[in-house]
Amino acid sequence: MRILVVNVNTSRSVTEAIGAQAAGAAAPGTGIVPLTPAFGPESVEGNYESYLAAVAVMETVRAHPGPFDAVIQAGYGEHGREGLQELLDVPVVDITEAAAGTALFLGRSYSVVTSLDRTVPLIEERLRAAGLSERCASVRASGLPVLELERDAAAAVDAVAEQAARAVARDGAEVVCLGCGGMAGLAARVGERTGVPVVDGVTAAVKTAESLVSLGLSTSKVRTYAPPRPKRFLNWPPPQAR
Amino acid sequence: MRILVVNVNTSRSVTEAIGAQAAGAAAPGTGIVPLTPAFGPESVEGNYESYLAAVAVMETVRAHPGPFDAVIQAGYGEHGREGLQELLDVPVVDITEAAAGTALFLGRSYSVVTSLDRTVPLIEERLRAAGLSERCASVRASGLPVLELERDAAAAVDAVAEQAARAVARDGAEVVCLGCGGMAGLAARVGERTGVPVVDGVTAAVKTAESLVSLGLSTSKVRTYAPPRPKRFLNWPPPQAR
Amino acid sequence: MRILVVNVNTSRSVTEAIGAQAAGAAAPGTGIVPLTPAFGPESVEGNYESYLAAVAVMETVRAHPGPFDAVIQAGYGEHGREGLQELLDVPVVDITEAAAGTALFLGRSYSVVTSLDRTVPLIEERLRAAGLSERCASVRASGLPVLELERDAAAAVDAVAEQAARAVARDGAEVVCLGCGGMAGLAARVGERTGVPVVDGVTAAVKTAESLVSLGLSTSKVRTYAPPRPKRFLNWPPPQAR
Amino acid sequence: MRILVVNVNTSRSVTEAIGAQAAGAAAPGTGIVPLTPAFGPESVEGNYESYLAAVAVMETVRAHPGPFDAVIQAGYGEHGREGLQELLDVPVVDITEAAAGTALFLGRSYSVVTSLDRTVPLIEERLRAAGLSERCASVRASGLPVLELERDAAAAVDAVAEQAARAVARDGAEVVCLGCGGMAGLAARVGERTGVPVVDGVTAAVKTAESLVSLGLSTSKVRTYAPPRPKRFLNWPPPQAR
Amino acid sequence: MRILVVNVNTSRSVTEAIGAQAAGAAAPGTGIVPLTPAFGPESVEGNYESYLAAVAVMETVRAHPGPFDAVIQAGYGEHGREGLQELLDVPVVDITEAAAGTALFLGRSYSVVTSLDRTVPLIEERLRAAGLSERCASVRASGLPVLELERDAAAAVDAVAEQAARAVARDGAEVVCLGCGGMAGLAARVGERTGVPVVDGVTAAVKTAESLVSLGLSTSKVRTYAPPRPKRFLNWPPPQAR
Amino acid sequence: MRILVVNVNTSRSVTEAIGAQAAGAAAPGTGIVPLTPAFGPESVEGNYESYLAAVAVMETVRAHPGPFDAVIQAGYGEHGREGLQELLDVPVVDITEAAAGTALFLGRSYSVVTSLDRTVPLIEERLRAAGLSERCASVRASGLPVLELERDAAAAVDAVAEQAARAVARDGAEVVCLGCGGMAGLAARVGERTGVPVVDGVTAAVKTAESLVSLGLSTSKVRTYAPPRPKRFLNWPPPQAR
Incomplete structure (x- = not known):
């Protein structure tokens, strides 16, 4: 099982700490893949930054070649988890x-x-x-x-x-x-x-993600988290997130 | 009084319709400035698109030369209003x-x-x-x-x-x-x-924005909507939003 | 546009202060008509007085020759707004x-x-x-x-x-x-x-009332605020309110 | 023990029916005193009428010579109980x-x-x-x-x-x-x-009132239902309620 | 009218105090029957004890020869009242x-x-x-x-x-x-x-129970408190509760 | 890791089915120990039975020689989990x-x-x-x-x-x-x-219990689930639960 653990800010040292924390909690056989967003603020402490981080996390995960079995969004109180759930078929866990x-x-x-x-x-x-x-x-x-x-x-x-x-x-x-x-x-x-x-939150999210994957359960697609409809986008995604 | 009325999607025809609707409700002396985001989806119908639109609206308003006395976010049920409130000193009204x-x-x-x-x-x-x-x-x-x-x-x-x-x-x-x-x-x-x-919603927002401006009231800055702290950003804003 | 601004107590000095406050917030073209109830307490600080004031406000507004485009009930936390909404076709705003x-x-x-x-x-x-x-x-x-x-x-x-x-x-x-x-x-x-x-509250109510009138909106009459049914009254209204 | 059972409308036949219903539920030794308001509508079916009835009930009970040990307000969903509680030292029960x-x-x-x-x-x-x-x-x-x-x-x-x-x-x-x-x-x-x-509601109120009186309990006077403060009233009460 | 007043703990002195308290509040003609559970803790101060007391109260009341017109469960914040309501046709009142x-x-x-x-x-x-x-x-x-x-x-x-x-x-x-x-x-x-x-609570419960009996009202049996379905029990009830 | 999975009813076939279900979800190295209460009803479908089952589960777990690392209460909507949490130091999970x-x-x-x-x-x-x-x-x-x-x-x-x-x-x-x-x-x-x-519920509970044990977390003992105070019990536990 491979779990993406996505930092919400662009500080690599934070990504490393989160990754280490996640790895320490992972079961044997679970691979932890720490990820830093391709753009955004060095720390997230408010709504503007949190909205931006949300989009950065989504685009970064979308651009990730995979494969992975679950995604953890490793920011506390941040926006965005619902969007990830729309984009992905695997379970998404917010810390x-x-x-x-x-x-x-x-x-x-x-x-x-x-x-x-x-x-x-x-x-x-x-x-x-x-x-x-x-x-x-x-x-x-x-x-x-x-x-x-x-x-x-x-x-x-x-x-x-x-x-x-x-x-x-x-x-x-x-x-x-x-x-x-x-x-x-x-x-x-x-x-x-x-x-x-x-x-x-990070270790709790690792165990939650492992449990969902192990139970064979993932996000319901019948309503709130149905995949986005096909649509034209203007000037998006930005070069750095492609 | 000048009010920015920001569409959340990138369809110019929708921006025009919203702008006309707003202008029809505006008091004499209120100028309506319709705005289309610099990037994002042609319509917003879900969380991924809504988060992206939120960020697009914020960056587009930030890049606007101004001046303006209030901002209306003209999308129904969309994310982002809290971020605009952090970024601006003038009132922000969500439709x-x-x-x-x-x-x-x-x-x-x-x-x-x-x-x-x-x-x-x-x-x-x-x-x-x-x-x-x-x-x-x-x-x-x-x-x-x-x-x-x-x-x-x-x-x-x-x-x-x-x-x-x-x-x-x-x-x-x-x-x-x-x-x-x-x-x-x-x-x-x-x-x-x-x-x-x-x-x-659009006409209601115009009257609400006019009322707030006329009363000399704007967003409280003591806690939730305090301006973002100074911070380094990686790869942001994207070229199209500068 | 003429807006009745009704004090809930019978102190004329309070009525004057409220009227002045309302006039200061009114848009050009909005006429403010301050009104003192025909009966009731000199100040309202409790339920007995508030219920009495509610009825006094209703009877005083009913007896007013008009015309007016909206009514503001200028008491904080007082009973009665629902009754006014039943009696009137124009918008009613509680401060x-x-x-x-x-x-x-x-x-x-x-x-x-x-x-x-x-x-x-x-x-x-x-x-x-x-x-x-x-x-x-x-x-x-x-x-x-x-x-x-x-x-x-x-x-x-x-x-x-x-x-x-x-x-x-x-x-x-x-x-x-x-x-x-x-x-x-x-x-x-x-x-x-x-x-x-x-x-x-008074200035906020003036802007709210102006907005509703300007939008052409008034109280819904389909259920809670439908007009009172025709009915016989015993000893009512009292002489002073006729 | 004497309990005032106050009708909220001015239809005497309703007062009689309520009184009979109350008397049928009363314990031996409980006297039921049915009361019709001195003014107000023949039936209460909305907010305007309910506010008026509330005031009529209060003034009618205030003018009642007494003595009585509890008061029942016998209207369903009507305004006013809080005002009676301010005015009286005995328990007040709304049906x-x-x-x-x-x-x-x-x-x-x-x-x-x-x-x-x-x-x-x-x-x-x-x-x-x-x-x-x-x-x-x-x-x-x-x-x-x-x-x-x-x-x-x-x-x-x-x-x-x-x-x-x-x-x-x-x-x-x-x-x-x-x-x-x-x-x-x-x-x-x-x-x-x-x-x-x-x-x-009427029989339930009779038993509730009897219970409160029997337990020696009545309305708390420390805050919400403290007696009204001494105050001047303009044109009130009306002649019919004196 | 006979009311069982059931202590939730097995301290007879507490049962006596509760019984005296209840008797002092009872109307003439109401007989108070204090009851101590056949098993359980000497005082109830937590969930384990409260669950055990709930079962002890139920079995003790079930084993009581009767007749009685209402049951009061005389413990504050304890489990069990819903079970008693299933087992009995007479009103059950929790203090x-x-x-x-x-x-x-x-x-x-x-x-x-x-x-x-x-x-x-x-x-x-x-x-x-x-x-x-x-x-x-x-x-x-x-x-x-x-x-x-x-x-x-x-x-x-x-x-x-x-x-x-x-x-x-x-x-x-x-x-x-x-x-x-x-x-x-x-x-x-x-x-x-x-x-x-x-x-x-005890005196309030006595008056509540008397009121319900006097009104001829008892527990609704249409859903939550329907009688238990016929069923086999292993090793139950224990010898002391038979 | 050994997890007790306790059925709430006394039907051994249900215990077996639950045990098999749990075992199928368990991680390698997790031992599932199915347990049937020592007393109580053959199925639990109401409050009386649920309260009894709660006590039976508690006494049965208390009498179990152990060791075990977590307990699952395998009944849906049943009473009792709070009591188990008081009695045990290991995590308790209700399905x-x-x-x-x-x-x-x-x-x-x-x-x-x-x-x-x-x-x-x-x-x-x-x-x-x-x-x-x-x-x-x-x-x-x-x-x-x-x-x-x-x-x-x-x-x-x-x-x-x-x-x-x-x-x-x-x-x-x-x-x-x-x-x-x-x-x-x-x-x-x-x-x-x-x-x-x-x-x-059973498989979800197994993963939840495994997660808690793996994270080294168990029930907080500072307030609601503190161990029962030392106390005398009358006629308890019954012979079958010793």
């Missing part, structure tokens, strides 16, 4: 949803701890749109930008653990999801500090 | 939301009649994300593709009026919103057939 | 709903700051009944009674701005609505203090 | 809410069958405002006006039983509430026809 | 629901104060499943275990009143429900301390 | 929730097709309590009792496929979950008939 879907089996409610406060609304909206928000106790921001989280792991653990602890004490969270692709690798340390299960 | 926001003052509940069934979920999601779905009785599909609606007005009136009548009789709708940019101009005839107020 | 409907275009969520804590539940209920509550972050009370707000503008600004700032900082509000007819004129100063768009 | 509150103990969900379709929205709103709508499967209309229901009991049973049966078969209702004060006395026959428990 | 159903008539919102924090989720779930959670402002824990509450009434009043006061001040509660069978008898003192109506 | 949690990754909404209509409410409640109901389009009944489904596979496929097709056509479902442990093995044939992904 935001994989983390939440996993957390539901571990406690009555979960919180997400993300990077900047401005990304909180995006995550809330994605969870709501996915039908996974009812048991979301809160989405909290650590205050650290995406690239900062990656650069200074110790500071990241401190900032994330502090908000995770507040989520447990004040919001009634029983599980914490690490709400940023750049938090790959922090789960164990945040778990020790808070005493609750900590879910990493 | 989906303008129609729903207008309908709330006209009856206890409203329905939307759109083009194809596959776009129904997109409209439902946008209304929900905008906080305008609670009084939405239903979103119904006429079964006609976007470009068909434009081509054959008589058939469009028939198909839309039939679903509008069902929305009133079966779903409890008291108001009907025309759920497609390509339906510009059908409102009066559908209203005659159904006996309920019929809201056209 | 609570106009403010909320406007706020939805300006930020992801809004809060209302009102007079006394006891009026908070009324506003919450009206927003819920209008299908506009989903993005309401909170309704907060300044602690000042309606007539106090009118009497001491400086104290009003202080009290309202303090709660508005809390709404932004604690409740996640991105927009603030001034939740009392008696707050006419405070918007600019509260906006300066808080850095978010501040919506005044 | 819409008493019926729903009783139905919750009898099945997983209930439906209401009312008179005209135009009153359906009023009932839905009242149930929602009372926090009792979550298990409401549907509100259905028999198509018979209030005064018709009273005049022809056989036709009323037929029309109501038909809608009740549909509520059970199509909407999943397990209990039916008779949604009109004028349906007093139909419960047994509708129950026989449908095989589900049928709740009459 | 959690009776308290909430009573509170709705006394104020706009209510809070529950219970024993340990770990029982809060159970109560929240039961209120939600019963359709009574919409007006629940909060469920708060006093921190005292069930048996402690019974042992030291003064400490219990202090701990419960403190949380009740916070519910009023911070959560907007206007009514407080005592959320534990072991709190029988504290209502008056907690009410004095907080100034809001305090509802005791 | 109702595993199916729904899997379906969310395959389409925008899913329906469940179960055995008898009387079990529909149980499934709806369990999905709601698990926070997985928001995207549930409907729960439909095939009309076949549990043991019948097992006995006649061809009839079962027909009955289930018919309801599945209606769920897609009328309720907007894009995925179908087989809502009964006794439907093990029907997924492929129902999928062929309906053209949408069909999720079998």
Whole structure:
């Protein structure tokens, strides 16, 4: 089984970290193929960047020669998963949803701890749109930008653990999801500090994707995610994505 | 006052129809500037196309020399409005939301009649994300593709009026919103057939935009729609959008 | 275009302030006709008074010789708008709903700051009944009674701005609505203090009413707001309202 | 214990029927005092009439010499209960809410069958405002006006039983509430026809009121239902209500 | 009228206290029959114990020779009421629901104060499943275990009143429900301390049960609570419950 | 890895079918241990039976000598999972929730097709309590009792496929979950008939359990699922469960 794990930003170091995280969770026989978008921002922290990243991920996956058995979109709270589902026949797993879907089996409610406060609304909206928000106790921001989280792991653990602890004490969270692709690798340390299960989106997505492939299940094509109709495009795709 | 009215697809005839519709609703002194995206699909009927259109609209508006006082995104149920709000200081009005926001003052509940069934979920999601779905009785599909609606007005009136009548009789709708940019101009005839107020999104958006400008109000910048942070972009924007 | 702007209480000074506020927002060619109810309380701060005011507004508008093109009910969180819609063929706009409907275009969520804590539940209920509550972050009370707000503008600004700032900082509000007819004129100063768009219900209602009239749209009569059936009334209307 | 049972319309025959229905359900030692409003419409079938009836009920109860231990507002889906709660220290029970509150103990969900379709929205709103709508499967209309229901009991049973049966078969209702004060006395026959428990609002309200009085409990005065503040009234109350 | 009042734990002192509380609220002519389950835990503070108690209550009531006219399940937030409703033809009243159903008539919102924090989720779930959670402002824990509450009434009043006061001040509660069978008898003192109506579940349930019996109403048998189908059981019931 | 797969009824043939289904989905190295409760009903089709089954499952698992790495409760819409989570340190997966949690990754909404209509409410409640109901389009009944489904596979496929097709056509479902442990093995044939992904709860639960174990994650113990407090039990457990 080969799984494409697509970073949403164009920072190769983030792609590498995500790839390593995914590989560590993969079952024997699962090949992880990390992918960086062919265009877009170096980090995604808002709607403009997220919409652009969504399109970049779609075009990059479309241009990928394959074959692959599943695709993971490795950005937290980002737009685009629905479009990938239209374009592909294989299962598509968003790490935001994989983390939440996993957390539901571990406690009555979960919180997400993300990077900047401005990304909180995006995550809330994605969870709501996915039908996974009812048991979301809160989405909290650590205050650290995406690239900062990656650069200074110790500071990241401190900032994330502090908000995770507040989520447990004040919001009634029983599980914490690490709400940023750049938090790959922090789960164990945040778990020790808070005493609750900590879910990493990338590893959760790998197991979800493996499960779907193993069950022989993929995206329903009867309505929302039917393939795009044949259509003319003006000036698209751009040269870099061909 | 100058209002950019941005089509979401790249069909110039649709841009023209939308522009004429907007101009007909504009107050004296309001200039309507119709705009066609610099890239993207000829019609938008699904998530892949809608995400691409969102980015195309954003880049096209960004590249527009201006000045303008407000921007209308003239696609029904499409992604992207949040990104435009981050990029701009002037008010941004989505026609989906303008129609729903207008309908709330006209009856206890409203329905939307759109083009194809596959776009129904997109409209439902946008209304929900905008906080305008609670009084939405239903979103119904006429079964006609976007470009068909434009081509054959008589058939469009028939198909839309039939679903509008069902929305009133079966779903409890008291108001009907025309759920497609390509339906510009059908409102009066559908209203005659159904006996309920019929809201056209483009004209509703023009009045909403004029109102916001006249009140001196624009997008809040304290959180969700704060300007994007300074950041490096790889291979972006594409040549055609510069 | 002539718009009746009906105060809900019987304090003429409040009527004058509301009328001036409305006139300042009106487009050229829009005539504002301020109206004081023929009976009822000098201020409305609770359900008993609000129900009475609702009936007084209805009878006063019914007895008005006209003509007029729209009616604005200028009380925040008050009962009665549905009854006016049954009685009239022209559009009816409640300032609570106009403010909320406007706020939805300006930020992801809004809060209302009102007079006394006891009026908070009324506003919450009206927003819920209008299908506009989903993005309401909170309704907060300044602690000042309606007539106090009118009497001491400086104290009003202080009290309202303090709660508005809390709404932004604690409740996640991105927009603030001034939740009392008696707050006419405070918007600019509260906006300066808080850095978010501040919506005044009366001016928002004027633009909403103008928009509806200009679009040729009025209340749907197919169900909820159908005209009252012919019926005998005992001892009604009272002499003062004839 | 003396309970005022206040009709919302000014038809004395309805008052009598309601009074008899209440008396039949009262415990030994409970005195039922039927009351007709001093002004208002002969039947209540819409918002204008309902708002007027609300005020008429309040003024009529205020002018009643007493003493009494509880008040029942015997109109289905009508405005006003919150105002009575402000004015009185004794418990106030609305028959819409008493019926729903009783139905919750009898099945997983209930439906209401009312008179005209135009009153359906009023009932839905009242149930929602009372926090009792979550298990409401549907509100259905028999198509018979209030005064018709009273005049022809056989036709009323037929029309109501038909809608009740549909509520059970199509909407999943397990209990039916008779949604009109004028349906007093139909419960047994509708129950026989449908095989589900049928709740009459007036009798349910009598038992609810007796229970509250017996438990020594009455309306909380800390916030929403605090007594009105001292205030000047213009031209109110009208002569007939003094 | 004979009402079985079934304790959910096997502490006879709790059964006695509950029985006395119920008897104090019963109307003349109502006989209260307190019952202790034939097996199970000495107190119920979590899901495992609550599920076991549910089954113990069901088997104990099934084995009871009768006759009786109604059954009260006297545990707060416990599982099982639906099963009893399937097994019995007489009305079944859960004290959690009776308290909430009573509170709705006394104020706009209510809070529950219970024993340990770990029982809060159970109560929240039961209120939600019963359709009574919409007006629940909060469920708060006093921190005292069930048996402690019974042992030291003064400490219990202090701990419960403190949380009740916070519910009023911070959560907007206007009514407080005592959320534990072991709190029988504290209502008056907690009410004095907080100034809001305090509802005791056992007494509320007695009045609810009496009302249902008096109205001739019992559980609907058309769907959810239809009698169990005839079926073979392995090793059940256990010797002690026969 | 060893996973206990616990049937909820005492029919050994059902246990065998479930065990075979689970084994077919298990990864290499995963051992499936099918378990039949030590007491309880031969099939579970209602609340009384479901509560009893919940307790039987708990006592049977408690008495199991182990070791095991996860437990699957293989009944659809049954009570009890929360109790197992309190008793165990290893992950607990309910097949109702595993199916729904899997379906969310395959389409925008899913329906469940179960055995008898009387079990529909149980499934709806369990999905709601698990926070997985928001995207549930409907729960439909095939009309076949549990043991019948097992006995006649061809009839079962027909009955289930018919309801599945209606769920897609009328309720907007894009995925179908087989809502009964006794439907093990029907997924492929129902999928062929309906053209949408069909999720079998048992196989979905096996993959979910494997994923959780592989990620090193288990139930949060900080609140809802903390271990039961030490306590005395009367007459429990029964001889057969020791």
